[in-house]
Amino acid sequence: MPESPENVTRLLNEWQAGKAGAADALFQQVYQELRRMARGYIARERQDHTLTPTGLVNQACLRMLDDEHVDAQNRAHFFAIVATKMRHYLVDYARRRNAVKRNRGAEHERFDDDLYQLTPERVDEILALDEALERLAREEPLQSQIVEMRYFGGYTQEEIAEMLGISLKKVRNEWYMAREWLKEVLLSE
Numbered sequence: 001m002p003e004s005p006e007n008v009t010r011l012l013n014e015w016q017a018g019k020a021g022a023a024d025a026l027f028q029q030v031y032q033e034l035r036r037m038a039r040g041y042i043a044r045e046r047q048d049h050t051l052t053p054t055g056l057v058n059q060a061c062l063r064m065l066d067d068e069h070v071d072a073q074n075r076a077h078f079f080a081i082v083a084t085k086m087r088h089y090l091v092d093y094a095r096r097r098n099a100v101k102r103n104r105g106a107e108h109e110r111f112d113d114d115l116y117q118l119t120p121e122r123v124d125e126i127l128a129l130d131e132a133l134e135r136l137a138r139e140e141p142l143q144s145q146i147v148e149m150r151y152f153g154g155y156t157q158e159e160i161a162e163m164l165g166i167s168l169k170k171v172r173n174e175w176y177m178a179r180e181w182l183k184e185v186l187l188s189e
Contacts, residue, residue: 008075016070027061034060034082040154041086060085076163080145083153091130132185136178143178146171 008030014022027034038053038060063085064070072078137144142164149155149163157175161168 005075008078009073012070012072012074012078016072023065030078031057033079037079037083037153037155038086041090041152043154056086056089059089063089076165079153079163080149083148087130087133087148087152091126128186129182132182135185136181140174140178140181143174143181146174147178147182150175 008026011022011026011029015026034057035053038056041056042053060082064082070078070081072081133144133147136147145164146160149160150157155163157171158168161171164171
């Protein structure tokens, strides 16, 4: 079955209703789009890291399946949730790397060290960006969603407008304001 907003929404509803096999069908249908999103994340990382788009998609999907209830109303909302899961996976990993860095020599459990190599500079950068995005989400939820879709998901402004059902001009304005706000917040810290 080809991917369409209606098919994705139908499968989301079936999954949320507990229909057997709906989650598998949903992830199979959107898998290529999820890989495209993950490539957007990976493209912003170091050239020599070993985390693949497939690995990031799998981690995000596992996190979605682990949630007791995923309340995605439609295709756009589903992809926004997945983008957040991908970002949170990278942030959680960065936090663990920071903890290891602070506790050098102490016994610690390794977590995906072979999947993703972060430099200390990148860890701090990712954590600062995550904190700023959490704050932006509280103050301006639409701007936060657009940043996640654009920066982390790799979507164009036109695709975001279509997915969110808003005008391209609105996306451009919100993207500009969010970018300026993030620059100000991140540069002041």
